[in-house]
Amino acid sequence: GQDRANVELRTVDLAREQENMTRRSALVASGAISGEELIHARHAVRAAQAALTMASEQLKRNQALVERTSVGSHPDVLAAAAQVRNASIALSRTRILAPVGGVVTKRSVQVGQRVSPGVSMMSVVPLDHLWVTANLKESQLRDIRLGQPVTLTTDLYGRRVVYHGRVIGQDAGTGSAFALLPAQNATGNWIKVVQRVPVRIALDPAEVTAHPLQIGLSMKVAVDTRARDGKRLVAIDASSQNYRTTVFADELARAEAHVRRIIDDNS
Known part of the structure; x- marks a missing residue:
């Protein structure tokens, strides 16, 4: 017009x-x-x-x-729908949801305190999904393969509680190689030091639930190296061992439902 x-x-x-x-x-x-x-x-x-x-x-x-456009495909309606989606997602994110279930630690805020976006307020540790980092000597890595069974004990419960796990990966280098100040032997006065490589071991979640652990505890590790048909290192196309969360999966779905409801009411 x-x-x-x-x-x-x-x-x-x-x-x-x-x-x-x-x-x-x-x-x-x-x-x-x-x-x-x-x-x-x-x-x-x-x-x-x-x-x-x-x-x-x-x-x-x-x-x-x-x-040849309908109400839902009109350019002005599409632009307005994008603004409604953004507003709906922003509104849903005013409620702070924990991405995983766990124990709150390292809390840096108090009730009633005003915080700015991006400020770290606390950490949530999922104690039901833990792993052990075993710092094995380089001479012990010869027979270590992915998937090998592991038995573990901790000073917290003693030998009466035995945990079971499996090797799921090794670090790409020794601990000293990735240190903040790596050692440099440029003077020629070199003394051989046995290096250690971090090896990750996944624990059985059911056993961890029955006997809870905390982060940082000492563990005694025994790896059964009889089965050596696995790989030494994690392949590039291997499945990820990262945490996953679905608490934000329905944000866009709720926004789309809100947009569709408005379009249907005005059709």
């Missing part, structure tokens, strides 16, 4: 400028006006014609955008 009104306005402007040029053309011969004023009138007609052409092209372009 606005584009059509703009075309009509430009049409009226062009007609007015053409009438002005016609009157001035008749008066030039009698000397009532100067030739310069007639030139200005012609330029005004050209400008009005260009403005009309621009308005007509704008109308055609907008008609092409909305031609």
